[in-house]
Amino acid sequence: EAGVAQSPRYKIIEKRQSVAFWCNPISGHATLYWYQQILGQGPKLLIQFQNNGVVDDSQLPKDRFSAERLKGVDSTLKIQPAKLEDSAVYLCASSLDRSNTGELFFGEGSRLTVL
C-alpha cells in the first residue's frame, strides 16, 4: 500500500514570496490533515479536511495560508506571502476513519526555509 505522498521535499524561498505544497493521501482515506512542525517542537494542526469539507482550520493563519482539497483526494497548501517564521516542515497526514481516533499516517514532509 502506497503511503502519503508529499512534494516538494525541500523548498527555499525569500520572504514575501509564495510557495505551494502538494499532498496525496493514502487511497480511500477520507480525512486529510496539514500540520506545521517548527524545529524542536511537535506538529501543530493547521487544517483538517473530511473529504472536501473543512473540519477544523482554527489554527490556520488565513491572511497568508490557504488550503484546498477540491475533489476530496489530493490537497494543496499555499503560503502567500511567506514570512521568516514560516520556516518549518509541513506534514500531511491522512486517516481512514470518519470519527477521529488519532491514528494518522504521515508523509515525509516538505521542509520550507524562508530567507
Add this chain to the structure above:
Amino acid sequence: GQQLNQSPQSMFIQEGEDVSMNCTSSSIFNTWLWYKQDPGEGPVLLIALYKAGELTSNGRLTAQFGITRKDSFLNISASIPSDVGIYFCAGLQGGSEKLVFGKGMKLTVNP
C-alpha cells in the same frame, strides 16, 4: 491552545537499558497516542490508548493511559540502536477532532 507537557526532553542511554517517558496535561483527554519520528521522516504511530487505566504493549513498548485521564507514559525495554528518534505523545479531547502533540523527547542510544 491545549498543551501536552512531555518529560524528559531528551535522554542518552546505553544499548540494552530501559527508558521511560511521560506526558501530562491540565485537561482530560479521551485518547492518548505515542508516535515516533525518525530524522527526515513523518511521525509513525506506535501505540494508541482509548480507555483510562489501559495498559497496552507492542513488542518492547508498553504504554499506559493514566487513571485521571490527564497523563500517559511510554516504556521501552531493552533498547536497541534503532530506537533512536523523537517520541511524541498526542491526545484527543472529548468532542474535539483536533489531535494535539507534545514537544517530543529525543532519545539517543549508545551502542
